[in-house]
Amino acid sequence: MTNSSPEIAELISRCALRDRSAFRDLYGRTSAKLFGVVLRILKDRAEAEEALQEVYVKIWQRADRYVQGGYSPISWLVAVARNHALDILRARKPVSDDIDMALDIADGGPDPEQATIDKGERNRIDACLATLEDDKADCVRGAYLEGFSYEELATRHGVPLNTMRTWLRRSLLKLRECLSA
């Protein structure tokens, strides 16, 4: 793979130093992934293209906020794209700067080992999702990967909205216990 973490991290750093060629390179290597993210969540090509442009403007402007050795760089980029798509989906416009500040907090702490444990974590979240009933695990995946709201999930599973909330909240607590076990 050409998209190794250190290379992407270096490109983000160079963007922070206002290196436009690095930005072009970063776009070339990551735009298919980020377009995949916004398209899957927004489910509308024109809207997804607009969102993609806004996401890269944000990445250029906020590149200095990415902390090397913290989050895996591609996860950080995906989180920026996913948050932006959710903003559009939930409110049709960004709610507030706090959404981005919350992203910084989540990325900010020193956690040098994080990037290397991705594979182990992958197995763990799969294992933990497997401890949930199938339809509840589907709800968690649907919320994260498709951006489904409680309402959409309730409709899809043919249950009342409040039932879906109760179900999913219980499942999230169970999942949380499993993830930290």
Added chain:
Amino acid sequence: MSLGGEHSGGFEDDRVLVAEYALGLLEGGERALMAHRIATEPALGAEMRVWRERLATLDGEFAETPAPAGAFGKIERRLWGEAARPAKWWNSLAVWRWATAATAAVAVLAVGFNVVTPRPDARALATQLVAALQANEGSGVEFVALYDQVSGQVRITSLSGEALAGKDYELWYIKGDAPAVSMGVLPINQKREIPLDAAAKAGIAAGTTLAVTLEQKGGSPTGVAQGPIVAVGKITPI
């Protein structure tokens, strides 16, 4: 560490809210409120990290889809298109001409004490360049750089900012699309004269960007900036 204080259910309620936020289930005001709490309450920030790190392992399931042709051109136009940047006081030539006139007056006083008084050199004044490195994202670190092409030295003065234990500020110049080049580590709260090598002399001109990053003690060991940018500014002829 308790997330929810003493009242019963608070801990679990907050845990569920962070999980709902991380999954994107909250909407409108609830989503904005939770974003604010996560950004401002360290315990919730830590909880958010747990979810984000674990959930990020699902990111592989987002299938790569080639972005529409022409999207990058639109991004470039959004970022650097015709739109005029709002003028800042430090970009005002009048301010810098005034500042240089003041500097020149001081210089005249200073040379008055020399045994041999050099002839006023109009060319030297004409080739001075300045950059105001304004604080980035509220870092509170600011520098002013003055480059004299005749002496080939950059005089950089720290205006504000604090020295941080175990860290150093490092100066870089960025010319066009080339990677940033280090000009060395900077002391805080003092002046520093940096003699430039031939490559830097060729690289530094009006339009070049100067940036200061926060690096490990002694500066970045790799020659590539690793820390956050704390101050940045463009070089302007006076």
